[in-house]
Amino acid sequence: MSFREKSAWISLLSMAGIYGVYFWSFRHAGPQARGFHFGGLLGTISALVVVQILLTVGVAIFAPTEANAPRDERDKLIELRAMRVAYAALSTSVAFACFFGGFIPPLVFNANSLLFILVAAEIMRSTCQIVQYRRGA
């Protein structure tokens, strides 16, 4: 497994795990605790950054040459394809959120909804990268 693929795995697992906890706690919070909490989000982002740095450094220690090498043309192509898929998912999701958020009252169109869409798009980007690396493309 290449360093870039390991990085994609780190990104996928850390985002799914850490934002998963954030959204789970939001979902299970009482009605008075619901809403957009800047402190909670700041803690989540800080945890994500720390976990990703630690895991990436850990992986780089075992493959220093590969970690220091710049991305090659295949890495760039895989990244571009993954970005295209994620952007399509992001724009479609935002359009749906705007539409349904405006017409169906129970679905609250707020910052957490947008954050969820952004995280989902990022997870899709990492997943798409991993699938392409696994296929060898």
Add this chain to the structure above:
Amino acid sequence: MGTIRNEIRRLRFEHGEMTQQQLAEKIHVTRQTVNAIELGKYSPSLEAAFRIAAVFGKPLEGVFHYSHDE
């Protein structure tokens, strides 16, 4: 659609059993990319293809073959 085949695996062994890693270092890509090219899963850029051909001292058509599927 056409298919691009290559002789990289054979050429590596004819050049002192060169490893994928050694070839990768010479053409500035990762070993995984060389493997993907060898297996025909990834078509390299024209520049990378020329670099591979130069490593083996062959013209481009001596390394890569294009067959057009009807």
